[in-house]
Amino acid sequence: MISAMRRLAGTWFAKALFILLILSFAVWGIEDMVRNIGRDTSVARVGGEAIEAQEAQEATTRELQRITRALQGNFTPNPTIRRAVAEQAVESLVIDRVARQEAQRMGITVPDETVRAYVFRIPGFRGLDGRFSRDSFNQFLRNNDLTESGFLALLRADLSRQQLSGAVRAGASVPEALAARILAWQLERRTAALVELDFADAPEPEPPTEAQLSRFHENNAARFSTPEFREIAIATLNAERMMASIEVSERDIEDAYAANRDQYGAPERREVFQALVPTEEAARDVARLWREEGTEFPAVETAAREAGGSATPLGSVTRTEMPLPALASAAFALAAGGVSDPVQTPFGWHVLRVGTVQPGETQPLDAVRDRIRSTLAAERAADEAFDRATRVEDTLAGGATVAEAARRHELGFAEARIDAEGRAPDGAEVPLPVPAAARAAALRAIFAAERGAAPRFQEGEWGFMAVEVREVIPPALIPLEEVRQQVTEAFVADARRRFQEERAAALLAALRAGRPMAEAAAEIGTPVEVLGPFGREPGGGNPMPRELLAPVFELPVNGATMVARPRSFAVVQLLSIQPAELGEAAEALGALRREMAQTMAEDLEAQYQAALRARADVRINPRVVQQIAGSE
Known part of the structure; x- marks a missing residue:
């Protein structure tokens, strides 16, 4: 028997069998490695750089916690919401990587002194004496599962991206001619003639016959049936x-307050205007002009443009919303109405002017104790x-x-x-x-x-x-005898509505045929109300009903339209258009330009990020995104 087994072991069949057994045991021992060959466990790759699932999971968790805090606990994410938050978190990380790679490509760096100064200026890291608190800083790191080196690396990358976005946003300016056209559209006022034909004013119709009532009951079964x-x-x-x-x-409340102090109050906000020019000499000329009494922003815009630069209102911003730390330091060191000395950044020479200042405030712990506990x-x-x-x-x-x-x-x-x-x-x-x-x-x-x-x-x-x-x-049609009263009332109401609809349509046809509103309305015995001048915005004393404003502002002079309202039909004819007087709206024009510039800056930044993303090799793993969304 043993000799037979030895002879068998020497055959090719036995050798092949042993090889298969060895391979099966080997694969069994390294199953996880074999299973993952060729499978990427990262959630995304940007230009070959991996974004690991753990990083995306932490970003998703932080965002869900932020939403929960913002809604004071009245938030329970369902699977759809978690998936949307996870996708948004991954997309934010992708944009972060794209911008970081672009900053590296352009050679943008942030010195250690700048990072240190920025950390010391963060309100949430300050103690009761207003100075930097190491305890508050460490508490923040613990609450967000961050190391000090990791946080500083994130901050450094963010500051470098701010330099990119700041340069893009600085190019946002709105020509006065464009803003004037839009403001004229907004402030335009109109006068119109209105006729309202209330359903209740229609004459009492003939009582319905039994056949009419029965047919109306059946044709409107949904109105006269029991619900499911x-x-x-x-x-x-x-x-x-x-x-x-x-x-x-109480310790938990105190720790949460120390870690999120900046959430319990409002930071100081300043209205900031910026001029950006290519040389220091031009910047000093702009600063000198700006400091002269009576100099308005349009004059500074002209001077900056002639020097090869631009001037832009940055709007009302906090220190952290300023595009660059150096600019934030300069702007927040000025008094209201002050003009800075020239400030150099990688994008040129900046001159800043501060308008109105809204002081910041921080609520004491006692004022927010119950909110934090909740x-x-x-x-x-x-x-x-x-x-x-x-x-x-x-x-x-x-x-x-x-x-x-x-x-x-x-x-x-x-x-x-x-x-x-x-x-x-x-x-x-x-x-x-x-x-x-x-x-x-x-x-x-x-x-x-x-x-x-x-x-x-x-x-x-x-x-x-x-x-x-x-x-x-299931629903069931209620017998007519049980709802006769309701059916009769509905039949009469429908007849009155149809009567007024026919009158309104006849009046509209007469107006479009060229007949005067007063004459056409007199024929059907209804009064005409002249309203205006009124603006586009409803409320605030605007006499034109809300649902008629949009149709009226689409009409040409003498044009007419008919609108169904809940209890009436309205026929309205535009009588005149009153253009806006922009000579008396300088303040409104300035506010609109600032608002438009802010919006344009946001659009430019979004388009710039989209362009960088399109140029980068971005690959997202939907399977891992789903795993992140489903994890708890």
Whole structure:
């Protein structure tokens, strides 16, 4: 037997079999390595540089926490929201990499002294004495899972990108002629003649015959039918429900306040104007002109343009919103109305002027203590809700009913016969264990569920909710005898509406045929109201009804139109157009130019980022994005 096995071991078949066995054990031992060959685990690549999933996950988590804080805990992200936040976080990281690579390509650097000075100026890192606090800085790093070197690297990259974006934004300027045209459009006023034909003023129609009433009843079945009702059981869980049981210590509140001090108040804002020219000599000439009494911004614009540069209003900005740290230091060292000495940056020589100054303020801890407690409780409740939701989902998957799962896990629970408006058959509103703001969304989910389907603990605006549809009662036409009064009233109202519609259409036809409004209206016995002059914006004493403003401002002089309103038909004819008097609107023109320049600067920056992204080799891994969105 042994000799036979030895002879077999010497054959090619046996050798091949041994090789296969060895390979199978080898692959078994390095399964993970083999499985991942050829698969990229990064969430994106920009020009060959990887953005790892961990970085994207941290960015997504920070954004979700920021939204939760901003909404004071009234936020429970569903899968769609988490996916959108994850995609936005990845896209932000992509733009960050694209801009960082462009800054490196252009050789833009940020010295250590600049980074250090910028850190010392961040309000959130200051102590009660107004000086830089190492404890606050360290607390910030711990709360955001950052190392000091990692944070400084992020800050350095951000400052280099600011130099890029600052240069792009500095080119945003709005010609006075363009702003004047837009302001003239905004301030244009019009006068119009209006005739309103109220349905209630129509004559009483002939009483309907039985045949007419029956036909109207059948043709408008949706108006005279019972709604669909559903016999349901629902169980809910949300952070708001759990917050009462969450404890937040005083130490937690103090730490959160120290780490986010800049969120509890408003930073100082300054109205800043900038002139950017290529040489120091030209900058000194602009500064000298700007300091002369009575010099207006248009004169500075002209001087900067003649020197080969430009002048731009930067709007009302905080220190951190200034495009470059050097410019921020110069602008925030000036008094209101002051003009800076020339400041050199990689983009040229800048001269700044400060307009109005809005002082900053920071609320004391006692003023925001309850708000911080509520925010922290909401964050912790949201985490606990996710853990409990997993256990509830397991219970439902094991075959438990919604009622059993609610009892076992202390969920909000309700059983009801309900329509899509949330009412019972007797018309009373059915109470549901969901936040009031999420009631409409919960009702939509209830009426989207299938009868007999296994309940699942779904996440949505309501938090988590499981729906069990026990029975569906379809709509049914109510017999005419039971709704005769309602059908008769609806028939009469419809007849009155049709009567006024015909009169309005005849009046409009007469106006378009060239007849005067007063004459045509007199023939049908209705008064004419002349309104105006009025502007485009509704409210504020504007006499023209809101829904008629847009149609009126599309009409030529003597043009007419007809508009259906909730309780009437309106026929309106434009009588005259009053152009704006821009000579008395210098302040409004200046404000509009600044607003347009700010918008244009944002558009330029967005287009610049899009161009950089299009030029870069960007590849996003949707599978990893989905994993990030689904992780907790």
